[in-house]
Amino acid sequence: MMTFGLLLFNHASVVAAAKDGGRGVEYVNGTVLSILELDVPENKNMGVRGKNLVTIQITSGEEVGKTVQSINYLSNQSLFDINPDPGDKIILAVSEAQGTKQYHIADYNRFSSLTILACAFALSLLLLGMKIGIKTLFVIFFSIFLIFKGMIPLILNY
Numbered sequence: 001m002m003t004f005g006l007l008l009f010n011h012a013s014v015v016a017a018a019k020d021g022g023r024g025v026e027y028v029n030g031t032v033l034s035i036l037e038l039d040v041p042e043n044k045n046m047g048v049r050g051k052n053l054v055t056i057q058i059t060s061g062e063e064v065g066k067t068v069q070s071i072n073y074l075s076n077q078s079l080f081d082i083n084p085d086p087g088d089k090i091i092l093a094v095s096e097a098q099g100t101k102q103y104h105i106a107d108y109n110r111f112s113s114l115t116i117l118a119c120a121f122a123l124s125l126l127l128l129g130m131k132i133g134i135k136t137l138f139v140i141f142f143s144i145f146l147i148f149k150g151m152i153p154l155i156l157n158y
Contacts, residue, residue, distance in 0.1 A: 026094045028061035029109055030068075032084045038071070050074040054084065054105065056092060068092075070103045082107065 125133035
C-alpha cells in the first residue's frame with residue numbers, strides 16, 4: 001500500500017524543499033559517473049573507514065546536465081553506508097553554505113524499482129482477484145488519498 005502512496009504522490013524527479021535549521025535543502029536526482037577512492041587512515045574511534053570522491057551528473061532540477069563532485073564518507077557500520085557504483089541513480093541533497101552549493105549523496109533513487117513492484121502487485125490483484133481485485137485496488141487508492149490529502153494536512157495544520 002505504501003508503494004501505491006509513493007507512486008500516487010511522488011514525481012519522477014525528486015525535487016522537494018525542506019527547511020533545515022534555516023538553510024534550504026533541495027533534493028535532485030543524479031547519475032554516478034565515476035568514483036575515486038581517497039586515502040584515509042582507518043580510525044575506528046571516529047567511525048570513518050574511508051571516503052570516495054564521487055562524480056555525479058544531475059538529471060533533475062534547475063541544474064540538469066551539470067556535473068558535480070561529492071565526498072562520500074564510509075563508516076564502520078556498512079548497513080548505513082551509501083556505496084554507489086558508476087551508473088547508479090541516486091538522490092542528491094543540495095544545500096548552500098557561505099555562498100557555495102554543496103552536494104551530498106542522500107540515498108539511492110529507487111523510484112523505477114518501486115514502480116515495477118507496484119505494477120506487478122496491481123496486475124496480480126487484477127489477474128487473480130478479477131472483480132474483487134478491482135474493488136481492492138479502488139479501496140487501496142481511496143485510503144491512500146484520504147490519508148495523504150485529508151488526514152496528514154489536517155494533522156499538520158492543527
